[in-house]
Amino acid sequence: MKRWGITIPLTGVPLAEHRELIEQLPDLGYTDAWSAETAGTDAFSPLLLASQWAPQLRLGTAIVPVYTRGPGLLAMSAATLAECAPGRFVLGIGTSSPVIVENWNAAEFAEPFGRSRDTLRFLRAALAGEKVTEQYPTFSVSKFRLERAPEPAPPIMLAALRPGMLRLAAREADGAITNWLAPGDVPTVRAEVGPDVELVARVFVCPTEDADAARGLGRMLISSYLTVPVYKAFHEWLGRGDALAPMHEAWQAGDRKRAGELIPDDVVDDLIVHGSVDECRDKVQSYVDNGLNTPVMALLPTGDNPFEHIKGLAPRS
Incomplete structure (x- = not known):
């Protein structure tokens, strides 16, 4: 299946004003809507709304930091969204950055590889409905069980940049999410995860000549x-x-x-x-041609109507 995604919410547009656009996305050819989480909206709320506005879309977080919520709260948030979008939600987790984790959220940014691995393993068990008591290398959990586990449990993807984390994503997650790469970089990243792992990337798009x-x-x-x-x-x-x-x-x-x-x-x-909208669409397609499964466009502000750009950037049939 050809996937074509967009990042929501759009920069500078209030979340409540997205309904008409999101309702149109499936008819335009978009398959996915993914959120982000830095210092704007949280990752889950835009997707919760989208789950009701456009039930055809696959929804994903790209990404939720593994440090800024406790393991149990992270599992609860994911289970809630998975229940609202059964079979259509992907939980994307990752380390984020020291600025976001330490400076803004008063948490310690320590052992990023280990914390990602351990959170992934905890979430696998918790979202499957298991009662989790485990001393992980980077944290411990005692007797946690979701009151209502989602059915089905959502896939979990891991944000990854370099070979170690990419290989962890290939071994233990349901896909890898990456960021800030060019079309020509995709084969390098693809080589680390193998041909069968879903590879998602946020692509920054500025439609202006x-x-x-x-x-x-x-x-x-x-x-x-x-x-x-x-x-x-x-x-x-x-x-x-x-x-x-x-x-x-x-x-x-x-x-x-x-x-x-x-x-x-x-x-x-x-x-x-x-470049022009057509040039931008073609370049996004070049990521796919080089081995990316799911491009997720992040639309940069140009002063023009962003809703019209989203329409123009829709995939060619």
Whole structure:
């Protein structure tokens, strides 16, 4: 099945104003709606609404951090949404970043690989309705059981960037979710998970023919995200270490403006889809052509009507 997804809610649009758009998504050819969680809406609420507005859509979290909710609360939140969208909900979990976990949520960002593995294993048992008492390496749970386990239990996907986490996703999860990659990077990531694992990626799309404006927005985002250590290591693995080294040096020196200016145009063009709506749709399709199963577009603001862009970016039949 060809999958084509969108990130909800759209930037700058109140959640309550999404109903008409979300109701139209299946008829436009969209199969998926995925949420995110940083400092805007939480990951579950937009999907809960979408589950009632468009019962045909598959819904997914990309991602819920494994640190910012306790294991039991995370299982309860997932079970609630799975009950509202039976067979149509995917729980995507991941580590997030030290800024979100420590600076904003007062939790300790420790042992990310182990915490992801242990949370995945706990959720497998809990969402299957088991009573869980377990001393995991990174946390312990005693006598937890959901009052009502969802039927069916939702698939669990794992956010992964580099080989270790990608291989964990392939071994123990139902798919891998990745982020901030170019179409040409997909085969590198695909090689780590194998041919049969669903690979989901958020793709940043800025539908404007004003290349300078798109690159300006792209530079701001890239300098904010790719200076995070896990993303820095990810792009070194992908082969962009030298191209991004000047940005990292300026960032470390405290010159944020200069850091953005030092990102080469070709890196921005690789990582931010921009151009006409038709050009953007074709580039998103190139991710699929290179081995991605599920592109999830994150629409960047251009000042135009975002609902019209969503219509224009719908897949070709």
